[in-house]
Amino acid sequence: MEWREELRKRAKRALTRPSPYGLDVDLGTFEWKGHDEEGERRLSELPAPILERAKVMGIDVEERKVSGTYLQLDLSVLRAHVIKKFEEQGVIVTSIEEALKRFGWVKEYYWKAVPVDLDKYTAVTELHGSHGYFIYVPPGIKVKDPIQACLFIHRKGTTQAVHNIIVVDEGAELNLLTACSTLPVKSLHIGVSEFYVKRNAKLTFTMVHYWAPTTYVRPRAVAIVEEGGVFVNYYVHLAPVRSLQMFPTAHLIGPDSQAYLTSILLATRGAHLDVGGRITFKGPGSRGEVISRSVVKDEAYAVLRGELIGENVSKGHLDCKGLLLSPKAKGEAIPVLKSSTELAELTHEAALGRISREELEYLLSKGFTEDEATSLIVRGFLEVGVERLPPALRSYVINVLDAAARYAKG
Amino acid sequence: MRGMLFEVRGLKVLVENVTVIRNVSFSIRRGEIHLLMGPNGAGKSTLLRALMGLSSYKVVRGEIFLEGKPIKDLKPYERAMLGIALAHQNPPKIKVRANYLLERLFKKYHDDDRGSCYLEELVNDFDVSHLLNRELYSGFSGGEVKRFELLTVVLQRPKVCLLDEPDSGVDVDSIRRLAGVISKLAEAGAAILLVTHTGYITRYLEHVDKLHVMMSGELVYSGDVSILPKLLEIGYRAITKWAG
Numbered sequence: 001m002e003w004r005e006e007l008r009k010r011a012k013r014a015l016t017r018p019s020p021y022g023l024d025v026d027l028g029t030f031e032w033k034g035h036d037e038e039g040e041r042r043l044s045e046l047p048a049p050i051l052e053r054a055k056v057m058g059i060d061v062e063e064r065k066v067s068g069t070y071l072q073l074d075l076s077v078l079r080a081h082v083i084k085k086f087e088e089q090g091v092i093v094t095s096i097e098e099a100l101k102r103f104g105w106v107k108e109y110y111w112k113a114v115p116v117d118l119d120k121y122t123a124v125t126e127l128h129g130s131h132g133y134f135i136y137v138p139p140g141i142k143v144k145d146p147i148q149a150c151l152f153i154h155r156k157g158t159t160q161a162v163h164n165i166i167v168v169d170e171g172a173e174l175n176l177l178t179a180c181s182t183l184p185v186k187s188l189h190i191g192v193s194e195f196y197v198k199r200n201a202k203l204t205f206t207m208v209h210y211w212a213p214t215t216y217v218r219p220r221a222v223a224i225v226e227e228g229g230v231f232v233n234y235y236v237h238l239a240p241v242r243s244l245q246m247f248p249t250a251h252l253i254g255p256d257s258q259a260y261l262t263s264i265l266l267a268t269r270g271a272h273l274d275v276g277g278r279i280t281f282k283g284p285g286s287r288g289e290v291i292s293r294s295v296v297k298d299e300a301y302a303v304l305r306g307e308l309i310g311e312n313v314s315k316g317h318l319d320c321k322g323l324l325l326s327p328k329a330k331g332e333a334i335p336v337l338k339s340s341t342e343l344a345e346l347t348h349e350a351a352l353g354r355i356s357r358e359e360l361e362y363l364l365s366k367g368f369t370e371d372e373a374t375s376l377i378v379r380g381f382l383e384v385g386v387e388r389l390p391p392a393l394r395s396y397v398i399n400v401l402d403a404a405a406r407y408a409k410g
Numbered sequence: 411m412r413g414m415l416f417e418v419r420g421l422k423v424l425v426e427n428v429t430v431i432r433n434v435s436f437s438i439r440r441g442e443i444h445l446l447m448g449p450n451g452a453g454k455s456t457l458l459r460a461l462m463g464l465s466s467y468k469v470v471r472g473e474i475f476l477e478g479k480p481i482k483d484l485k486p487y488e489r490a491m492l493g494i495a496l497a498h499q500n501p502p503k504i505k506v507r508a509n510y511l512l513e514r515l516f517k518k519y520h521d522d523d524r525g526s527c528y529l530e531e532l533v534n535d536f537d538v539s540h541l542l543n544r545e546l547y548s549g550f551s552g553g554e555v556k557r558f559e560l561l562t563v564v565l566q567r568p569k570v571c572l573l574d575e576p577d578s579g580v581d582v583d584s585i586r587r588l589a590g591v592i593s594k595l596a597e598a599g600a601a602i603l604l605v606t607h608t609g610y611i612t613r614y615l616e617h618v619d620k621l622h623v624m625m626s627g628e629l630v631y632s633g634d635v636s637i638l639p640k641l642l643e644i645g646y647r648a649i650t651k652w653a654g
Contacts, residue, residue, distance in 0.1 A: 365464060366562060367566060372487075380510045
């Protein structure tokens with residue numbers, strides 16, 4: 001495959017290119033093993049600790065209410081399944097390598113939204129990565145019960161670099177739920193995700209991360225949204241991590257396309273988070289929002305970015321708020337608005353602060369204990385963007401937010 | 411003082427080591443509405459907050475009784491759970507959805523004996539349904555703040571209501587509505603201590619049982635409410651002389 005060789009050449013040249021954001025990760029300290037043995041396994045057959053974790057994250061381990069499941073443990077794809085009805089309608093859930101083998105057209109989407117040589121993390125994913133999922137929804141098909149994708153790490157020293165591609169064809173709809181987690185072992189997770197939302201299609205992508213204080217995480221996600229398409233990205237970061245850097249981007253290329261990127265971040269212990277959301281408004285009438293809510297505690301450091309780039313008649317809003325819960329916690333909010341036309345209407349608000357004595361006393365006077373009051377404020381603070389989620393994902397996210405408020409409290 | 415629901419005896423309160431309330435005593439029976447009036451800075455809000463047990467208000471002398479039991483050493487949330495509710499004069503903005511607080515309050519103070527339609531009814535009665543998805547008290551009008559704050563008090567199913575100027579900055583229609591709620595609370599057996607500046611709200615209350623006038627941290631008058639028109643006419647300093 002000549003085209004693949006070409007990509008790999010570009011990747012090799014980018015292997016030492018750092019990301020402009022976040023802490024640098026020395027990729028040389030991790031082992032790159034390629035693929036493990038394959039073998040079909042159900043979620044419920046996962047090793048007990050991982051299974052428990054999956055349940056905490058709200059994964060439907062019995063697969064009762066989902067339209068499909070992709071499961072990858074360390075470097076093995078254990079399950080890629082879609083329910084019969086959707087399989088017959090042409091919905092595809094498979095590993096990326098399998099998709100490239102089976103369907104010639106998949107290469108049209110491969111490294112087309114995210115450049116392979118963006119930085120060393122994308123480069124290493126192409127050169128030494130291991131799977132990732134490919135999901136395709138044909139025109140007009142609406143997958144409401146979510147497809148769930150689980151990417152778990154349980155072996156020490158695992159470097160899980162996955163490449164995911166999601167294509168939602170014209171007028172189609174997909175609710176996708178991704179859960180990524182690791183047991184407390186030193187590990188690295190890179191997740192490249194390329195989203196293609198075609199004309200009048202809708203993709204709701206909910207991602208929940210539950211890492212360990214020893215994990216480095218570098219997701220790379222870009223969505224391309226065509227005319228009338230809607231991309232909803234809802235991200236929750238629940239547990240400690242060593243460092244996390246991501247700057248998911250939506251390019252609204254079609255007229256009247258929309259994107260809503262929400263991040264709910266819990267930065268605890270010694271974590272370093274550098275998380276943002278970016279939307280480029282290229283299509284006339286495009287609109288979107290980047291929203292983030294971060295709770296920073298212990299000695300964690302959180303950089304909260306947001307960027308709106310107006311290139312056409314469009315409307316965008318950036319709303320980025322951080323709550324610092326301990327004296328050593330640090331936050332930095334960096335909202336950026338860029339416009340190359342007077343027709344783009346871009347606004348932003350950003351705030352960092354702590355819970356004031358006044359707020360706390362008010363709630364104490366209403367009958368809440370200090371613990372309850374803190375958790376109420378944190379929980380309320382985090383609840384944002386939920387109304388944009390379809391009912392099938394909303395209750396799921398509300399449970400995750402409850403868990404987040406509990407973790408925030410300690 | 412048998413039959414008293416709420417009693418304050420010889421209360422002295424410090425704020426940042428300065429005496430703000432000195433030797434205040436009064437008591438309220440079940441279902442009674444008492445007015446607390448006085449010039450700005452007299453200590454009315456301080457008294458209410460001290461009765462609620464907020465941490466900046468140190469009770470250094472005296473006692474507070476609820477149904478005969480001393481509560482001076484209880485924390486604010488313990489007092490709240492026993493049935494004391496404070497409607498704050500200027501509640502702070504809080505970064506949570508208004509509805510979220512209502513739901514949590516409802517859960518806290520109601521077993522399953524009343525469905526969530528009760529909460530819905532209350533929300534409609536107080537005309538705050540349009541505020542539910544907003545951040546608490548952020549961008550609320552004066553009237554909206556007062557209605558919402560009184561709604562939180564009602565949700566607490568209080569035995570004692572400490573209402574700090576629920577009628578300030580509120581239009582006539584809203585005052586009438588708030589007065590209706592306060593009368594109902596009293597009817598249900600609550601003891602009401604109502605701080606008001608204009609006394610205008612009394613026109614719409616079903617009854618007012620006593621008036622307390624506070625000046626420089628002391629109650630200088632506790633008695634019949636019939637002196638209210640005279641008070642409003644001649645002012646606090648003159649009324650203390652006039653009433654002897």
